[in-house]
Amino acid sequence: xxxxxxxxxxxxxxxxxxxxxxxxxxxxxxxxxxxxxxxxxxxxxxxxxxxxxxxxxxxxxxxxxxxxxxxxxxxxxxxxxxxxxxxxxxxxxxxxxxxxxxxxxxxxxxxxxxxxxxxxxxxxxxxxxxxxxxxxxxxxxxxxxxxxxxxxxxxxxxxxxxxxxxxxxxxxxxxxxxxxxxxxxxxxxxxxxxxxxxxxxxxxxxxxxxxx
Amino acid sequence: xxxxxxxxxxxxxxxxxxxxxxxxxxxxxxxxxxxxxxxxxxxxxxxxxxxxxxxxxxxxxxxxxxxxxxxxxxxxxxxxxxxxxxxxxxxxxxxxxxxxxxxxxxxxxxxxxxxxxxxxxxxxxxxxxxxxxxxxxxxxxxxxxxxxxxxxxxxxxxxxxxxxxxxxxxxxxxxxxxxxxxxxxxxxxxxxxxxxxxxxxxxxxxxxxxxxxxxxxxxxxxxxxxxxxxxxxxxxxxxxxxxxxxxxxxxxxxxxxxxxxxxxxxxxxxxxxxxxxxxxxxxxxxxxxxxxxxxxxxxxxxxxxxxxxxxxxxxxxxxxxxxxxxxxxxxxxxxxxxxxxxxxxxxxxxxxxxxxxxxxxxxxxxxxxxxxxxxxxxxxxxxxxxxxxxxxxxxxxxxxxxxxxxxxxxxxxxxxxxxxxxxxxxxxxxxxxxxxxxxxxxxxxxxxxxxxxxxxxxxxxxxxxxxxxxxxxxxxxxxxxxx
Numbered sequence: 001x002x003x004x005x006x007x008x009x010x011x012x013x014x015x016x017x018x019x020x021x022x023x024x025x026x027x028x029x030x031x032x033x034x035x036x037x038x039x040x041x042x043x044x045x046x047x048x049x050x051x052x053x054x055x056x057x058x059x060x061x062x063x064x065x066x067x068x069x070x071x072x073x074x075x076x077x078x079x080x081x082x083x084x085x086x087x088x089x090x091x092x093x094x095x096x097x098x099x100x101x102x103x104x105x106x107x108x109x110x111x112x113x114x115x116x117x118x119x120x121x122x123x124x125x126x127x128x129x130x131x132x133x134x135x136x137x138x139x140x141x142x143x144x145x146x147x148x149x150x151x152x153x154x155x156x157x158x159x160x161x162x163x164x165x166x167x168x169x170x171x172x173x174x175x176x177x178x179x180x181x182x183x184x185x186x187x188x189x190x191x192x193x194x195x196x197x198x199x200x201x202x203x204x205x206x207x208x209x210x211x212x
Numbered sequence: 213x214x215x216x217x218x219x220x221x222x223x224x225x226x227x228x229x230x231x232x233x234x235x236x237x238x239x240x241x242x243x244x245x246x247x248x249x250x251x252x253x254x255x256x257x258x259x260x261x262x263x264x265x266x267x268x269x270x271x272x273x274x275x276x277x278x279x280x281x282x283x284x285x286x287x288x289x290x291x292x293x294x295x296x297x298x299x300x301x302x303x304x305x306x307x308x309x310x311x312x313x314x315x316x317x318x319x320x321x322x323x324x325x326x327x328x329x330x331x332x333x334x335x336x337x338x339x340x341x342x343x344x345x346x347x348x349x350x351x352x353x354x355x356x357x358x359x360x361x362x363x364x365x366x367x368x369x370x371x372x373x374x375x376x377x378x379x380x381x382x383x384x385x386x387x388x389x390x391x392x393x394x395x396x397x398x399x400x401x402x403x404x405x406x407x408x409x410x411x412x413x414x415x416x417x418x419x420x421x422x423x424x425x426x427x428x429x430x431x432x433x434x435x436x437x438x439x440x441x442x443x444x445x446x447x448x449x450x451x452x453x454x455x456x457x458x459x460x461x462x463x464x465x466x467x468x469x470x471x472x473x474x475x476x477x478x479x480x481x482x483x484x485x486x487x488x489x490x491x492x493x494x495x496x497x498x499x500x501x502x503x504x505x506x507x508x509x510x511x512x513x514x515x516x517x518x519x520x521x522x523x524x525x526x527x528x529x530x531x532x533x534x535x536x537x538x539x540x541x542x543x544x545x546x547x548x549x550x551x552x553x554x555x556x557x558x559x560x561x562x563x564x565x566x567x568x569x570x571x572x573x574x575x576x577x578x579x580x581x582x583x584x585x586x587x588x589x590x591x592x593x594x595x596x597x598x599x600x601x602x603x604x605x606x607x608x609x610x611x612x613x614x615x616x617x618x619x620x621x622x623x624x625x626x627x628x629x630x631x632x633x634x635x636x637x638x639x640x641x642x643x644x645x646x647x648x649x650x651x652x653x654x655x656x657x658x659x660x661x662x663x664x665x666x667x668x669x670x671x672x673x674x675x676x677x678x679x680x681x682x683x684x685x686x687x688x689x690x691x692x693x694x695x
C-alpha cells in the first residue's frame with residue numbers, strides 16, 4: 001500500500017493563545033473526521049502533526065487516518081519555524097518509504113504549514129535541510145497581520161494568507177486543507193499521479209488570499 | 213491538634229493572647245469541658261471538609277484524565293483494555309458505561325475491556341459512571357465523559373453510480389466472455405473500477421479478440437484508457453478493435469502468405485536462419501498493426517475535433533489524439549507442429565505473460581513503461597513511441613515458440629498493481645503461481661475460477677473474482693486468460 005503522507009506544521013507560539021489555538025485544534029479534529037468518510041483518503045492518507053513554539057517536536061508520528069487521535073496542544077513561547085523544518089526533514093527520512101525494485105515507495109508528502117508570526121530562530125538552516133527532501137505540494141498559511149509571508153515565500157511558492165487568525169478563518173483554512181487532501185488521494189488512486197501545483201487543488205475559499 | 217490547643221490558637225488568632233504568655237484563667241478556659249466539646253466538633257467538621265475536598269478534587273482529576281482507547285472500525289471486532297492500575301485509577305469503583313450499546317459495544321468487567329463489533333461510525337461520546345473509595349455507597353454517581361472513535365467500514369463509503377448511457381462514448385460497466393480459440397479457450401472480464409463507480413464515470417479499459425478459423429491464428433488485445441484524458445475510453449476501444457480489424461482485413465496478403473509459407477517450411481526444416489527471417493517478417497506485420505491502431509484513433513480524433521470542438525478543452529492536450537491516450541498490449545498466437553508461436557506487442561504498463569504446461573516457468577513477454585513516481589507510462593496514441601531512441605519500437609515486440617502453455621495472461625494495471633505490486637515480481641514464477649492459486653480460490657473471499665473446459669460459467673466466475681478488495685487499488689480491471 002502506497003501511503004499519501006500529510007505533514008501539518010502548526011505554530012503553537014504564545015501569540016496563538018486563546019481563540020486561534022482552539023480553532024486549530026478544532027480544525028484538525030473536523031479535518032480528520034471528514035477525511036475518515038472519504039473512501040480514498042481513509043485508505044491512503046497518513047497524517048502527522050509537528051508543532052513549534054520555543055522548540056519543535058513531532059507530537060503525532062505519521063499515522064493512518066483510521067488510527068489517528070488528536071492530542072492536546074498549548075500555545076506558549078516563540079516561533080521556531082526553522083527547527084520545525086528540521087523535524088519535518090527527519091520525519092520524512094524515517095517515515096516515507098522510497099521506491100525500490102522490490103517495493104513501491106510512498107507518494108511524495110504533502111506539507112501544510114500554518115503560522116501567525118515571524119520565525120524567531122535560524123529558519124534558513126532549517127529550510128536548507130527541508131529543501132533536500134522530495135516533497136509534493138507544500139502550502140504555507142500566514143494567519144493574521146503579523147505573519148512573515150516573505151519567509152514563507154522562501155519555503156514554498158504556494159503561500160496563502162488569512163486576514164485574521166480567528167475561528168472562522170482558521171476553520172475555513174482547514175476545510176480547504178481537508179478538500180485538498182481529498183483531491184490528492186483521489187488523484188493518486190485514480191490516475192496514479194500526484195497533484196502538481198496549487199491550480200490542481202480545489203479553489204481556496206474567499207477568506208484565503210493567495211500571496212504572490 | 214488537641215481541642216485545648218485549638219482553643220488557644222483560636223484566641224491567639226483573635227489577638228486576645230500571645231503565644232508565650234498563657235494565664236491560669238486562659239488555661240482553665242481552654243480545658244473547660246464544654247469548650248473542649250465544642251472545639252472537638254469544629255475539628256471533626258474541619259476534618260470532614262478536608263476529606264470531602266480530597267474526594268471531590270480526586271473526582272475532578274479522574275474526570276479530566278484521558279483514557280487511551282483504540283479507534284474501532286464498523287464491522288471489525290474491537291477490544292480495548294483499560295488498565296486501571298497504569299492509569300492510577302485503583303481507587304475507582306466502577307459501576308457502568310453508558311453509550312456503548314448504541315454503537316455495538318459492551319464493557320467486559322472480567323477483562324476490564326470495551327469490546328464488541330461496532331455498528332455505528334463517528335466520534336462517539338461515552339460516559340463512565342463511577343464512585344471512588346471513601347464515597348458513600350448511596351452517594352450520587354460521578355460521570356466521566358470521553359470519546360471513542362469508530363471508523364466507517366471503508367467498503368461502505370464507495371458509491372456505485374451508474375454511468376450515463378446517453379453519452380455517445382458510453383460502454384458497459386461490466387463485461388465478460390468465454391470462447392473457444394482453436395484448441396484453447398479464452399476467458400476475459402473487464403470491469404469498471406470503484407473509483408469510477410464512486411463518481412459515476414466510465415470504464416476506461418477495453419479488450420477485443422478474434423479466432424481466425426481459416427488460418428488458426430488468434431489475436432487478443434487489451435487496452436487501458438488514461439484516466440486523466442476525457443475520451444480515453446473511446447481510445448482504448450478503437451485501439452483493441454483496430455488490432456483485430458487489421459489482422460482480419462488489412463494485413464498485407466502477400467506478407468501474410470509469405471509468412472505462412474515460411475512458417476510451414478520451418479515446421480519441416482527447423483532451420484534457424486529461416487526462423488530469423490520469420491521473426492523479422494512477423495515483427496514487421498505487428499508493427500503495421502500498431503501504426504494502423506494509432507492512425508485509426510488519430511483519424512477519429514481529428515474528425516471529432518472538427519465536429520465537436522467543445523469536447524477538446526484540456527490545456528494539457530497538444531492535439532486531438534491526446535484526449536484518447538490509451539496503453540495497448542496484444543498477442544497473436546497459433547499452434548504449429550513445433551509448438552505455439554506467440555507474438556506480442558506492448559506499450560504502457562500492462563503485462564503479457566505465458567506459463568508453461570507444467571507451471572514451472574513463466575515468461576514475461578513485454579517490458580513495462582513505468583516511471584519512478586508513476587505517470588511514466590506511454591500510450592499507443594503518442595507518435596513519439598514510434599521513433600523513440602531511448603525505447604526503440606522494435607523492443608516492444610516479442611516472438612517466441614513454446615511447446616505448449618497452461619495459461620497466457622493479458623491484464624491491465626488494475627490487476628497487476630494489487631496482485632504483483634512491482635514490475636520485478638512479474639519476472640518471478642512463484643508470484644505467478646501465487647496468482648494462479650489466488651484465481652483457483654486461495655483468497656479471502658474464497659472466490660474461485662474453475663478452468664475446467666466444461667465450465668461455461670467461467671466468465672461470470674472471473675468477473676466475480678475481480679471484485680477482490682485491495683486498499684488503494686480501485687482502478688478498472690481487465691484480465692484475459694487463454695487456457
